[in-house]
Amino acid sequence: MSTSYELLYFPLRGRAEPIRLLFATANVDFTNTPITNWPEFKPQTPLGQLPVLVERNESGERKIAQSMAIVRHLARVFDLAGKDEVEKTTADVAAETINDWRSKFAPVQFAAFMNTDKAVIEKYWSDLPATLRTLEGLLASCTWFGGGESPTYADVLAFDTLDNHMGTKPESLADFPKLRALHDRFRALPSVAAYLEKRA
């Protein structure tokens, strides 16, 4: 059964970017549809939120909400969830740790929009080394966060968050060579490099 994919999100990276990066990692085409008429469009979404993935195939159309449900669904379909039970669990542990980190970073990344208190921002940057040490500990001497020979969705999430830090405050990663190497390794994957080259 051939499936086509359409990703609906606001015209920004945000919660949709790990999904776009997952498509890039799997080298699977999708249609990226920016939503610019949100108040009218909202009632057409399953949970009144974006992102939404629309899958179409011979059986019909399915709309999937919740970014992490979409990420995990596509990771399973594209074989990016881990090769065996050990790799899957290792990737899940890393992914949850990275998600904890992502949710602390959001008020910093979107400080102007969220009107984040200065003290919250300062605490984020002073706590960050401990978070990054934990992540380097999880990566240990492995190439990828799942511990296997190829990337999993955990590496997609890690790359996206590392990349946002590279864009915001690259010096925050200076003392974390394993994470910087992972960022370089992931962005050098040919299909990812091609996506990043044309990314807005």
Ligand SMILES: N[C@@H](CCC(=O)N[C@@H](CS)C(=O)NCC(=O)O)C(=O)O
């Ligand atoms: N847990 C959800 C959160 C989705 C969410 O908060 N989406 C925001 C944009 S990032 C949204 O749709 N806001 C508009 C609204 O709620 O009306 C996910 O990860 O998909």
